Amino acid sequence: MRAAFCQISDLDDIKSELIGIRRHLHQHPELSYQEADTSALVAARLEGWGYAVTRHIGGNGVVATLRAGSSTRSIGLRADMDALPIHEMTGLAYASRHQGKMHACGHDGHTAMLLGAALQLSRTRQFDGIVNLIFQPAEEAGFNSGAVQMLQDGLFERFPCDAIFGMHNHPGVATGVFMFRSGPFMAACDTVKIDIIGKGSHAARPQLSIDPLVTASSLVMALQTLVSRNIDPMDAAVVTVGALHAGHAANVIPEHATMELSVRSFKPEVRALLEKRIRALVQSHAAGYGAKAEIEYLCGYPVLVNADAETEFARQVALELVGAEKIIAPFDPIAGSEDFAYFLQQRPGCFLRIGNGAGKPMLHNARYDFNDDNVSLGAAYWTRLVERYLQVP
Incomplete structure (x- = not known):
């Protein structure tokens, strides 16, 4: 031995x-x-x-x-x-x-x-x-x-x-x-897929549209407040908008804009709060622009x-x-x-x-x-x- x-x-x-x-x-x-x-x-x-x-x-x-x-x-x-x-x-x-x-x-x-x-x-x-x-x-x-x-x-x-x-x-x-x-x-890592549904139009007639790209762009900035204004500063969390896709031509306001988020956290209660706030913010923000939002929230690794x-x-x-x-x-x-x-x-x-x-x-x-x-x-x-x-x- x-x-x-x-x-x-x-x-x-x-x-x-x-x-x-x-x-x-x-x-x-x-x-x-x-x-x-x-x-x-x-x-x-x-x-x-x-x-x-x-x-x-x-x-x-x-x-x-x-x-x-x-x-x-x-x-x-x-x-x-x-x-x-x-x-x-x-x-x-x-x-x-x-x-x-x-x-x-x-x-x-x-x-x-x-x-x-x-x-x-x-x-x-x-x-x-x-x-x-x-x-x-x-x-x-x-x-x-x-x-x-x-x-x-x-x-x-x-x-x-x-x-x-x-x-x-x-x-x-x-x-x-x-x-x-x-x-x-x-960290726990969740992925959020968001479809902003608006109303398309000619770029020269924006008043006839509900612009999903403008809605999504504003939402990107609003999402940055989730951690800074909802999570205890002593807790770590990340909300990253990693993808934003809308439209194919400069002279067309599209019908849809799609976004994908990566959400990371270190406590179950923080993870749950982020999901609650993301869902609420996305829906209310889209409604504020006259658009609608569909959310797919995919819970990844804990x-x-x-x-x-x-x-x-x-x-x-x-x-x-x-x-x-x-x-x-x-x-x-x-x-x-x-x-x-x-x-x-x-x-x-x-x-x-x-x-x-x-x-x-x-x-x-x-x-x-x-x-x-x-x-x-x-x-x-x-x-x-x-x-x-x-x-x-």
């Missing part, structure tokens, strides 16, 4: 193999709900390493289970697998071979890190209990995502987990730095809330592995959203971040690339986390 928990150097002999897997995944990205080849590659590797593998959980999801010792304690680790509909512009030798698709969020790296941990755990089995490795599809979907589908497929009933952990890379922070925060960490005890445990594991100089805790809340939040509604756990490099392209950018230095580091971290959580008596 090994005398110590996993160190980064323990994975030196498989580092190049893990980077090779990561770059292969990068070359062959698959969008949400389409991860068939990625899922098959993951399952085949895990089966080869001695895991009990269950495929097609929530679509293309894979769960791999490994048992050691006699304990019934269990832990879940999750990686996401899907890519984004972005045309890659990195110029890398291993750039995407699929036009208009790329791993612009690092899910190729997340998958490789967890596969690395799977390989190391299968080699050492330095734990007492049950490990469930969850490879999730469709994180980028926004609605009815892979996490939701896996839960609907009985994820935690079929593969019990006393706690669950996930990790995401974070460009803008030095490579290998770990970031933690207890409580609300990532607030991601990390459990205190599991977050402190995850931070302690990082402290042991890399030292205090490579830990930021507490890290600031992140206005982005993440469907790992659904898992944390069902089980205690922690979602943490790992730096992808200062000055590197941001996520969802055509020039983004996952930092290969994190592949073996992340694998070592996951391995040590399992060893510590399911510590051998």
Whole structure:
């Protein structure tokens, strides 16, 4: 039996193999709900390493289970697998071979890190209990995502987990730095689609119209007061109008204008208040111009809330592995959203971040690339986390 928990150097002999897997995944990205080849590659590797593998959980999801010792304690680790509909512009030798698709969020790296941990755990089995490795599809979907589908497929009933952990890379922070925060960490994100219905006319006769473009333009400005005049200044929230479309010609006042909003918040009560105020403001504002409004309010991912005890445990594991100089805790809340939040509604756990490099392209950018230095580091971290959580008596 090994005398110590996993160190980064323990994975030196498989580092190049893990980077090779990561770059292969990068070359062959698959969008949400389409991860068939990625899922098959993951399952085949895990089966080869001695895991009990269950495929097609929530679509293309894979769960791999490994048992050691006699304990019934269990832990879940999750990686996401899907890519984004972005045309890659990195110029890398291993750039995407699929036009208009790329791993612009690092899910190729997340998958490789967890596969690395799977390989190391299968080699050492330095734990007492049950490990469930969850490879999730469709994180980028926004609605009815892979996490939701896996839960609907009985994820935690079929593969019990006393706690669950996930990790995401974070460009803008030095490579290998770990970031933690207890409580609300990532925002809820809702999308609002608004159709302003007016009355079209010739541009030379505006008095005969009910101009939906003027109505929508005024509404854009009115929406900016929702956070500043309705939300407590101590609470964070964002209302962004990301799209406004109306008309096709300079000399025609159109019948319709359409808008799309992104609404983000960190508390359920703030989320509910924003929906109430948006609905009321849109309807009254449109009526004030003589127009009508139809609203489609799509509730996306909930607030991601990390459990205190599991977050402190995850931070302690990082402290042991890399030292205090490579830990930021507490890290600031992140206005982005993440469907790992659904898992944390069902089980205690922690979602943490790992730096992808200062000055590197941001996520969802055509020039983004996952930092290969994190592949073996992340694998070592996951391995040590399992060893510590399911510590051998």
